[in-house]
Amino acid sequence: MAKRTLGVSVYPDHSEVEVDKEYLAKAALQGFSRVFMSMLEVSDGQEKVMAKYHDLISYAKMLGYTVTLDVAPDIFDQLGISYYDLSFFKQLEADTIRLDTGFDGKTEAMISYNPERLNIELNMSNDVDYLNNILSFSANRPFIWGCHNFYPQRGTGLPLDFFNSCSKRFREQNIETAAFVTSQTGKLGPWDINDGLPTLEMHRDLPVIIQAKHLFATGLIDCVIIGNAYASDEELEELGRMDRYQLAxxxxxxxxxxxxxxxxxxxxxxxxxxxxxxxxxxxxxxxxxxxxxxxxxxxxxxxxxxxxxxxxxxxxxxxxxxxxxxxxxxxxxxxxxxxxxxxxxxxxxxxxxxxxxxxxxxx
Structure with missing residues (x-):
């Protein structure tokens, strides 16, 4: 089982790079070590995307973060790249690409052997035999990660029983897992609706520290990521101080x-x-x-x-x-x-x- 970590999210297509950098620097000081970046809204060509994202990602790497890029099939079409050639993301210095949409299992297994050694992060928020299907095609297991969705619209987050059932599928296979909590001050997300960005609906109006305590207490989640930007200094500090391994x-x-x-x-x-x-x-x-x-x-x-x-x-x-x-x-x-x-x-x-x-x- 992986050691427990904390992450933040940034949305380069809706924000200023210098503001994102300042936020990443603050979070790094509080022990955050993972950053989730959404590429679902990319509309520029390869060259502009490379310039914008590489600057921010290289700064995050300098601060010690591992970087996950959230991608969808139409992004690959827009950028003129292929799932079978991930060199573009390697040049960006990303560590992980999150597949927002699944394939047939055989495809994900093949992608997990990418020569760039990028982790392939799967969507955990479906209670189907998706993971086992991928693993049955002899996937490159150390490079398979899992991460739940977040839910910007009030009332659409996962219920706890369903979340537990989805997560256990990944825990039983010893796959590294992640889920989202929502800052009570953050206003920024990938879409124009943002009622908070939690994975669990029951978390939407709770202080972020209680959300994080809960996710770790389930024993099902290795990394807790703040879904919206920007969490307050107080929220970052409180999460940084928390004991990730026992309830306080x-x-x-x-x-x-x-x-x-x-x-x-x-x-x-x-x-x-x-x-x-x-x-x-x-x-x-x-x-x-x-x-x-x-x-x-x-x-x-x-x-x-x-x-x-x-x-x-x-x-x-x-x-x-x-x-x-x-x-x-x-x-x-x-x-x-x-x-x-x-x-x-x-x-x-x-x-x-x-x-x-x-x-x-x-x-």
Whole structure:
């Protein structure tokens, strides 16, 4: 399985090169390493396209990006080039071409042996046996990648169950995968409709950090790409700081939290106990470290609901200072309410599976 990466998108046929360069430089500083460039709207000839794209791509390569060009059959016709001769894209210094439209399987397999050693990126957003068909023609597997579509029109993004089914086809074959999230500030995309550019419809109005946490938490996506341009500096920084390998929940602290409880929340690696329960997510290893520490019963409420974070107090015997995240409402005076998970992140609790690692971060 590939290491997890972050990407941004630029649209050279709708933007100024210097603005794109500035954006790529900012994102590179935050650890972004992949750039998606749309060539679906190209209308100039080879010479002008080469000049425009090569300048931007060479700058991206200097910053350490791998570059994907999104192409369609009519672009090849307009530029007078062939799928069986990808030297034009090699001269542009691209690393990957994304086939916006599929062929018959045999064709994609043949293209994957291109002498330029360009990766061939397949559209993941169809729940059909497309990938296996290509692989059955003895495709050059290390050069086959997958990437979902994005959906500019509100209401047209993928539902989660369908997304999972499509993605598992690629994960089961150990093919590198990518999907899109949408910036809440970006206005630029490939078309004149831009209600955001997510892969999943449920992401369209969420903060971009939560979208990215979700895609990585599914275990099905290796690269999360911001579909629209331009993400804000704050969005880039937040994504750059995120842990790509375990969920970190944003929490709001209770007013009466004590110092021991604060340490338990933030200073330790949390692990969900393997023998799980429906009632709570139990992080039990912390109680071994903090068991001797006093933790009086709080004067606050002891009625809990989903997303509340509680810690066992002095009345909880051997379970004192065990941290729990509430899944089902209940009451228990032996537990202190110390924090609450952000409402928008509650759905991510479904991804804290047996033995899953997780962190907590103060809002």
């Amino acid at each position: 929940f944003n929490v709001k602290l209770s007013s009466d939290i004590d110092e021991v409880e604060r340490e338990i929340l933030f200073d330790d690696q949390h692990v969900r106990r393997g023998d799980i329960t429906d009632l709570v997510i139990r992080s039990t290893e912390v109680r071994q470290k903090y068991g001797p520490s006093d933790n009086p019963q709080s004067s606050g409420v002891h009625d809990f609901r989903r997303g509340d974070i509680v810690i066992g107090n002095d009345e909880f015997g051997k379970y004192k200072n065990e941290l729990q995240i509430v899944l089902e409402p209940h009451s228990d005076p032996r537990k202190n309410l110390v924090a609450k998970i952000s409402e928008k992140e509650l759905f991510l609790l479904d991804y804290v599976t047996p033995w899953a690692k997780f962190k907590l971060e103060a809002i």
